[in-house]
Structure formats: structure tokens, C-alpha cells
Amino acid sequence: MSQIQLKEISKVYADGYEAVKKVSMDIADGEFMILVGPSGCGKSTLLRMIVGLEDITSGDLMIDGKRVNELAPRERNLSMVFQNYALYPHLSVYENIAFPLRLNKGGISDEEVKKRVGDAAEMLELNDHLERKPANLSGGQRQRVAMGRAIVRDADAFLFDEPLSNLDAKLRGQMRTEIARMQRRLGVTTVYVTHDQTEAMTLGDRVTVLKKGVVQQIASPRELYEQPVNLFVAGFIGSPPMNFLPARVEDRSLRLPFCEVPFGEEFADKVKGKDLVIVGLRPEFVKDAEIQDPVPGAVEFEADVDVTEWLGNELYAYIPFESDEAVRAKLDELDRDLDGEGMRTQMVVNLEARSRVREGERARFFFDPKLMHVFDPENGDNLTRNEEEAKRIAAESEEDRKRALERAKRKEAEAPA
Ligand SMILES: Nc1ncnc2c1ncn2[C@@H]1O[C@H](COP(=O)(O)OP(=O)(O)OP(=O)(O)O)[C@@H](O)[C@H]1O
Ligand SMILES: [Mg+2]
Numbered sequence: 001m002s003q004i005q006l007k008e009i010s011k012v013y014a015d016g017y018e019a020v021k022k023v024s025m026d027i028a029d030g031e032f033m034i035l036v037g038p039s040g041c042g043k044s045t046l047l048r049m050i051v052g053l054e055d056i057t058s059g060d061l062m063i064d065g066k067r068v069n070e071l072a073p074r075e076r077n078l079s080m081v082f083q084n085y086a087l088y089p090h091l092s093v094y095e096n097i098a099f100p101l102r103l104n105k106g107g108i109s110d111e112e113v114k115k116r117v118g119d120a121a122e123m124l125e126l127n128d129h130l131e132r133k134p135a136n137l138s139g140g141q142r143q144r145v146a147m148g149r150a151i152v153r154d155a156d157a158f159l160f161d162e163p164l165s166n167l168d169a170k171l172r173g174q175m176r177t178e179i180a181r182m183q184r185r186l187g188v189t190t191v192y193v194t195h196d197q198t199e200a201m202t203l204g205d206r207v208t209v210l211k212k213g214v215v216q217q218i219a220s221p222r223e224l225y226e227q228p229v230n231l232f233v234a235g236f237i238g239s240p241p242m243n244f245l246p247a248r249v250e251d252r253s254l255r256l257p258f259c260e261v262p263f264g265e266e267f268a269d270k271v272k273g274k275d276l277v278i279v280g281l282r283p284e285f286v287k288d289a290e291i292q293d294p295v296p297g298a299v300e301f302e303a304d305v306d307v308t309e310w311l312g313n314e315l316y317a318y319i320p321f322e323s324d325e326a327v328r329a330k331l332d333e334l335d336r337d338l339d340g341e342g343m344r345t346q347m348v349v350n351l352e353a354r355s356r357v358r359e360g361e362r363a364r365f366f367f368d369p370k371l372m373h374v375f376d377p378e379n380g381d382n383l384t385r386n387e388e389e390a391k392r393i394a395a396e397s398e399e400d401r402k403r404a405l406e407r408a409k410r411k412e413a414e415a416p417a
Contacts, residue, residue, distance in 0.1 A: 033206055317363070
């Protein structure tokens with residue numbers, strides 16, 4: 001087990017491209033850290049620098065307090081699973097998993113190999129397949145063999161680069177829970193790269209959001225969701241994504257496309273000198289006023305619903321709005337950064353399944369303005385981020401993480417050897 005620290009790590013490739021820019025993070029012993037961000041933001045580069053497959057241009061990489069920039073991959077004792085994992089086709093599942101142990105010449109007895117492969121196979125439910133060849137396995141089974149090969153070694157940390165991206169949705173879901181269980185049980189420090197929202201939110205103790213090689217925010221999933229630092233993080237985390245609405249700053253209120261939101265003294269300071277801001281409102285914060293009584297202080301509005309989608313457990317309603325030119329430009333830029341589909345001039349609201357809101361009709365809604373975020377249209381900063389609340393969430397998440405690790409350790413100690 002290991003603590004991994006990155007201190008202002010940068011990567012400039014041979015062609016001069018700067019893929020990673022002064023990235024710093026502390027990954028605690030036993031922590032599950034996720035790296036997430038749009039394609040090309042430097043996730044794989046970062047992982048490859050940690051494992052030693054890519055030179056670090058500048059900065060320090062520390063493992064358990066020791067600088068390891070110059071150590072060869074083998075000397076770092078980290079175990080990596082790649083997106084396109086390659087199994088040896090001529091070797092059995094057993095020998096594929098045992099492979100890293102065989103490399104350790106003479107160091108590990110046949111008995112020990114058998115025990116370790118057995119343990120890994122047990123955990124990954126591969127016991128029935130040990131004598132089979134990779135070509136005859138399903139995608140998920142092959143993925144588990146690759147995983148087995150990574151965990152069979154006594155590595156100080158696991159590094160995963162989108163290990164599930166080749167699997168279909170159902171298998172991904174299954175493997176996701178397997179990985180979560182395995183990581184907790186082994187308590188091994190893990191760095192995991194993904195594109196996938198759900199993986200990022202469910203697996204990580206903390207998540208690092210990257211944009212063009214620069215860290216935007218490192219926080220627990222809950223903090224990212226509730227207290228994003230900027231427009232980019234707010235738009236990246238959550239599905240369907242947060243709605244971004246243009247808002248004119250008036251004397252004591254914000255004028256949104258459908259309604260006016262009054263604000264107080266404290267907020268007035270934050271938007272002083274600005275004509276225009278971007279309001280962020282998550283789809284689930286908007287409620288159907290016909291079936292629910294507005295909460296105290298709620299802002300009510302009427303709007304024309306363009307399309308509805310009933311999904312059994314919930315109902316999505318799409319409400320188009322006119323966007324300001326200035327805000328449109330900013331949101332288009334954000335959309336490009338997020339690899340989006342350019343559909344930002346309609347608001348999506350996520351209503352209860354029993355809602356009778358129907359397409360082509362006018363409907364009444366409300367939301368609690370305390371839940372909305374307000375962003376600076378110039379630099380994207382979240383003007384309503386509550387630092388104290390963020391700290392509280394961070395402390396809570398850290399507590400949860402420690403408890404989960406202790407639980408796993410207790411279970412391990414109680415388990416028959
Ligand atoms: N060998 C290389 N030489 C020059 N540039 C490179 C090299 N490898 C990667 N890059 C560039 O560095 C940037 C980061 O690449 P990287 O593979 O780390 O992205 P990523 O976040 O893993 O993306 P994806 O989600 O698509 O896998 C990209 O813009 C890429 O074009
Ligand atoms: Mg990659």
C-alpha cells in the first residue's frame with residue numbers, strides 16, 4: 001500500500017505539445033482516485049507518467065515520500081491495466097494470471113503462485129475457467145483475467161486506464177461493482193481513468209476533473225456535484241447535465257428566461273459590475289407545481305413544454321428558451337470543451353413519473369433558488385460556491401472512506417485464512 005503524490009507535474013511531448021500542466025495531487029494510502037475529463041485532456045499521459053512508461057518533463061512524483069521520477073516501471077512496483085489489455089492467446093487463463101509472478105525469477109514458489117492465482121480467481125469468479133484459453137472467453141471474462149493479472153502481484157498501487165471501455169453497458173455495470181468490491185477488500189491505492197460519468201461518481205473516493213491538461217477540481221463526487229468550482233466541472237458532472245441559463249443582473253434580482261429571482265445584499269456584492277451572468281440549475285431541482293406545493297422562498301414560473309419523455313420512473317420535459325448572444329458564445333465554447341452535442345438552448349427538467357406535464361402544453365413549475373449556481377460568464381467561476389459547505393462535505397467523504405477501509409480490514413481479519 002502506498003501514498004502517491006504529484007507535485008506540479010508537467011508533460012511536454014517531443015513535438016512540443018504540452019499535454020499535462022503543473023498537476024498536483026495527494027493520493028492517500030488506500031484511496032480510490034478517479035481521473036476524468038474529455039478526450040485528449042491528458043488522463044492517459046498522467047497515468048503513464050505515474051507508472052513510469054512516460055518521462056516526466058518537470059515536477060516530482062513521490063511514492064511513500066520518496067521521489068521516483070527516475071525509477072524504471074518495474075522498480076516502482078505499480079500494477080497497470082490498459083484499455084486494450086492484451087492476453088497471451090497460447091496461455092491458459094491460469095498462466096495468464098500467473099504471468100507477472102513467473103517474471104519474478106525464482107522468487108516465488110509454485111505453491112505460492114498457485115495460492116495467489118487461486119485467490120485472484122476466486123475473487124474474480126474465474127475458478128471454472130482456469131484451464132481455458134482467452135479466445136474462448138467472453139469479453140467480461142477476458143477483462144477479469146486482465147484484472148487478475150494486475151492484482152496477483154503484491155503491487156503498491158493499481159492503475160487502470162479505462163479498463164471497461166470495450167465492454168457493453170451491462171457488463172460494465174457488473175465489472176464496476178466487482179472493481180469497487182475488490183478495491184475495498186484489498187485496500188490498495190488505486191488511480192482509475194475513465195470517460196464514464198457513472199464510473200467516476202460511483203467508484204471514486206475522490207475525482208480529479210481535468211481540462212486540457214489542467215486540474216479543474218479534486219473533490220469527492222458529492223462535492224463536485226453540489227459545489228463545483230466552475231462552469232466546466234458543473235457541466236461535466238451530472239446526467240442529464242446542469243442547465244445553463246442566461247441571466248440579466250438587475251437592481252435586486254436576476255432576470256432569467258422564464259422568471260425573475262430576487263437576491264439579497266450578500267449576493268449583490270458578488271455580481272457587482274456585471275450585466276450578465278450564467279445561472280446553473282440541475283434538471284431535478286425543477287418541480288411540477290401541479291403535483292407539489294412550492295417550498296418556502298420558491299420561484300414559480302410558467303413555460304411552454306416542447307417535448308416530454310416518460311421513462312417509467314421519471315419524466316423529462318424539454319423547455320426551449322431564447323439565449324443572449326453573449327451567453328450563447330460562452331456556452332458554445334463550453335460545449336466544445338465538453339465534447340458536447342451543441343444542444344444548450346433548451347432547459348431539461350426531470351420530473352416525477354406521475355407528473356401530467358405534456359408536450360405542446362404550458363405548465364407551471366417551481367424551484368428553490370438556494371439550489372441554483374451562478375457563474376461568471378467571463379472566466380466561468382462559480383460565484384455561489386459555498387466554501388464552508390464544501391469543506392463539510394469533504395470531511396464527511398473522508399470519514400466515509402476511512403470507515404469503508406476499516407470495515408474491509410476487519411472483514412479480512414475475520415475471514416478464515
Ligand atoms: N506521443 C505523443 N506525442 C505528442 N502528443 C501526444 C502524444 N501522446 C499523446 N499526445 C497528446 O497529448 C494529449 C493528451 O493525450 P492523452 O492520451 O493523455 O489523452 P486522454 O485524456 O487519455 O484522452 P482519451 O480520453 O482520448 O484517451 C492529446 O492532445 C494527445 O494528442
Ligand atoms: Mg486515454
